[in-house]
Amino acid sequence: xxxxxxxxxxxxxxxxxxxxxxxxxxxxxxxxxxxxxxxxxxxxxxxxxxxxxxxxxxxxxxxxxxxxxxxxxxxxxxxxxxxxxxxxxxxxxxxxxxxxxxxxxxxxxxxxxxxxxxxxxxxxxxxxxxxxxxxxxxxxxxxxxxxxxxxxxxxxxxxxxxxxxxxxxxxxxxxxxxxxxxxxxxxxxxxxxxxxxxxxxxxxxxxxxxxxxxxxxxxxxxxxxxxxxxxxxxxxxxxxxxxxxxxxxxxxxxxxxxxxxxxxxxxxxxxxxxxxxxxxxxxxxxxxxxxxxxxxxxxxxxxxxxxxxxxxxxxxxxxxxxxxxxxxxxxxxxxxxxxxxxxxxxxxxxxxxxxxxxxxxxxxxxxxxxxxxxxxxxxxxxxxxxxxxxxxxxxxxxxxxxxxxxxxxxxxxxxx
Amino acid sequence: xxxxxxxxxxxxxxxxxxxxxxxxxxxxxxxxxxxxxxxxxxxxxxxxxxxxxxxxxxxxxxxxxxxxxxxxxxxxxxxxxxxxxxxxxxxxxxxxxxxxxxxxxxxxxxxxxxxxxxxxxxxxxxxxxxxxxxxxxxxxxxxxxxxxxxxxxxxxxxxxxxxxxxxxxxxxxxxxxxxxxxxxxxxxxxxxxxxxxxxxxxxxxxxxxxxxxxxxxxxxxxxxxxxxxxxxxxxxxxxxxxxxxxxxxxxxxxxxxxxxxxxxxxxx
Numbered sequence: 001x002x003x004x005x006x007x008x009x010x011x012x013x014x015x016x017x018x019x020x021x022x023x024x025x026x027x028x029x030x031x032x033x034x035x036x037x038x039x040x041x042x043x044x045x046x047x048x049x050x051x052x053x054x055x056x057x058x059x060x061x062x063x064x065x066x067x068x069x070x071x072x073x074x075x076x077x078x079x080x081x082x083x084x085x086x087x088x089x090x091x092x093x094x095x096x097x098x099x100x101x102x103x104x105x106x107x108x109x110x111x112x113x114x115x116x117x118x119x120x121x122x123x124x125x126x127x128x129x130x131x132x133x134x135x136x137x138x139x140x141x142x143x144x145x146x147x148x149x150x151x152x153x154x155x156x157x158x159x160x161x162x163x164x165x166x167x168x169x170x171x172x173x174x175x176x177x178x179x180x181x182x183x184x185x186x187x188x189x190x191x192x193x194x195x196x197x198x199x200x201x202x203x204x205x206x207x208x209x210x211x212x213x214x215x216x217x218x219x220x221x222x223x224x225x226x227x228x229x230x231x232x233x234x235x236x237x238x239x240x241x242x243x244x245x246x247x248x249x250x251x252x253x254x255x256x257x258x259x260x261x262x263x264x265x266x267x268x269x270x271x272x273x274x275x276x277x278x279x280x281x282x283x284x285x286x287x288x289x290x291x292x293x294x295x296x297x298x299x300x301x302x303x304x305x306x307x308x309x310x311x312x313x314x315x316x317x318x319x320x321x322x323x324x325x326x327x328x329x330x331x332x333x334x335x336x337x338x339x340x341x342x343x344x345x346x347x348x349x350x351x352x353x354x355x356x357x358x359x360x361x362x363x364x365x366x367x368x369x370x371x372x373x374x375x376x377x378x379x380x381x382x383x384x385x386x387x388x389x390x391x392x393x394x395x396x397x398x399x400x401x402x403x404x405x406x407x408x409x410x411x412x413x414x415x416x
Numbered sequence: 417x418x419x420x421x422x423x424x425x426x427x428x429x430x431x432x433x434x435x436x437x438x439x440x441x442x443x444x445x446x447x448x449x450x451x452x453x454x455x456x457x458x459x460x461x462x463x464x465x466x467x468x469x470x471x472x473x474x475x476x477x478x479x480x481x482x483x484x485x486x487x488x489x490x491x492x493x494x495x496x497x498x499x500x501x502x503x504x505x506x507x508x509x510x511x512x513x514x515x516x517x518x519x520x521x522x523x524x525x526x527x528x529x530x531x532x533x534x535x536x537x538x539x540x541x542x543x544x545x546x547x548x549x550x551x552x553x554x555x556x557x558x559x560x561x562x563x564x565x566x567x568x569x570x571x572x573x574x575x576x577x578x579x580x581x582x583x584x585x586x587x588x589x590x591x592x593x594x595x596x597x598x599x600x601x602x603x604x605x606x607x608x609x610x611x612x613x614x615x616x617x618x619x620x621x622x623x624x625x626x627x628x629x630x631x632x633x634x635x636x637x638x639x640x641x642x643x644x645x646x647x648x649x650x651x652x653x654x655x656x657x658x659x660x661x662x663x664x665x666x667x668x669x670x671x672x673x674x675x676x677x678x679x680x681x682x683x684x
Contacts, residue, residue: 303509325519
């Protein structure tokens with residue numbers, strides 16, 4: 001046993017797949033401890049908040065202020081207002097009113113601004129420029145002025161009865177708050193989804209559900225396939241014919257079509273994750289049964305099976321002690337592939353809207369489904385679907401790698 | 417040697433497959449094995465020896481014909497009858513390396529035999545004593561074997577352990593299917609010697625299947641020669657081998673390499 005384990009971990013493929021899978025498992029176990037709470041809680045109003053750290057402005061103005069004199073502050077501020085596309089537009093304005101810009105470098109902020117301040121006039125109406133464009137340039141000019149002229153800002157409350165504003169504090173451009181002093185800081189490493197739910201938290205919960213679905217479906221499929229394969233391979237004759245007839249029927253009908261039909265007929269209300277897992281398991285056993293059957297047929301005429309018969313062992317005992325241990329490694333590999341296949345099947349089914357009930361649990365497929373329905377992929381909200389995609393790929397990749405690694409150990413012809 | 421019949425067959429036939437793929441492995445074969453006899457069934461590869469052996473063991477059903485056991489037609493349809501039948505007939509197979517379940521320890525193999533003889537509820541000491549006796553019969557030390565797996569032994573040791581198993585079971589008939597073909601000449605002599613001992617001590621009928629006609633001559637009372645599913649010649653060993661009547665038997669005898677003569681390959 002120890003020897004086999006060391007041999008298995010000696011193959012790079014298995015070790016790599018195992019590490020990836022363990023990483024995913026560790027994330028699944030430990031992230032909810034760091035960040036507890038309901039994974040489906042809606043945290044943001046509005047859809048698809050970008051990934052990042054969110055600081056409560058309300059709390060920030062009440063925090064202790066420090067004055068920092070930073071030389072780069074105005075430039076940074078300007079940078080956040082003056083985007084590349086604004087610069088290009090500014091140059092377009094210069095060209096429209098025929099101002100010679102000479103060798104102006106578009107990245108040279110100071111020169112660009114100097115030229116702009118010198119020449120911009122909101123009353124000029126260059127030929128061919130639409131009103132919308134002129135308004136755009138006015139807005140740009142205003143925001144530039146706001147940034148360049150660092151006036152203090154007044155924080156005030158409104159008196160309830162007189163509706164007069166009462167000044168609380170003036171905020172200078174050199175006022176800073178320490179992030180640690182702000183009472184409410186929310187980190188959303190993967191932003192929020194279409195409902196405003198924390199994507200990372202949801203993803204971790206979804207991994208758990210999907211793995212459970214995979215495990216249940218994989219186990220059911222392997223058990224059905226193994227039992228039928230063992231019976232039909234070992235007993236043979238008419239039993240074999242009947243079982244193979246059923247198996248062939250299931251082989252001819254694509255499992256996925258069957259899956260869609262069954263899921264559809266079950267109905268939205270009845271489809272929990274367990275139901276979906278059972279349905280997937282019921283449709284995926286076919287090739288396991290065929291493969292196990294052929295392995296058993298090659299085993300059943302071995303001498304040790306004959307000897308076991310001669311020793312008066314009954315059918316069940318022979319199957320369990322003389323056949324099963326010999327194909328155990330193969331069955332484990334089949335189980336791994338079944339789990340990986342079931343996770344993918346759930347994702348496919350959910351993308352069609354036939355997965356588990358959509359509001360109660362997150363699964364990897366459902367996350368994909370929702371981000372697709374809210375056109376996240378067309379609007380560039382990558383955080384809503386790309387991490388999910390990557391997770392599905394990694395789970396499937398790691399399981400398949402482990403399978404290949406095991407195959408290398410148990411199938412001597414593949415050993416390098 | 418007017419002895420009572422132990423195992424006999426009439427028109428025993430085995431056909432594999434249907435139609436074009438039909439293969440007649442054993443073709444309407446008659447035989448009479450007597451109690452306490454050492455019978456050899458000799459033939460080249462593919463002559464149907466092993467198929468006949470498996471039918472005798474009841475591992476496969478005969479397509480046609482009838483096999484009688486101790487004078488009565490044998491009835492092994494039910495599981496219970498089979499169990500009873502296998503108390504009386506046991507086998508040693510050709511390849512010792514594949515005869516054992518590699519997941520079972522040697523103790524389990526031997527304990528199984530004690531259990532089959534109805535010794536399930538014996539005290540542990542008694543069981544150990546029986547196993548030790550069986551092992552010493554085949555020149556093995558049980559203390560060295562206990563808690564070991566069969567694949568840790570050599571081929572000769574494994575085959576000897578097989579005989580120890582037979583010693584524990586004490587069946588009426590032993591079917592040895594080329595038990596010596598996978599092991600070296602020295603071990604072969606030991607194994608054959610032990611088979612002879614078994615017969616002498618327990619009065620077992622031994623059906624010895626081999627492709628080596630020289631070996632058959634050396635050990636057996638009666639020889640059956642099989643060619644392509646048919647029994648072409650049978651009788652006392654001396655008569656069949658020293659005065660063969662069938663061409664096939666002559667060829668088999670010619671094919672045995674002899675040390676002081678040039679090997680005649682013309683008949684091959």
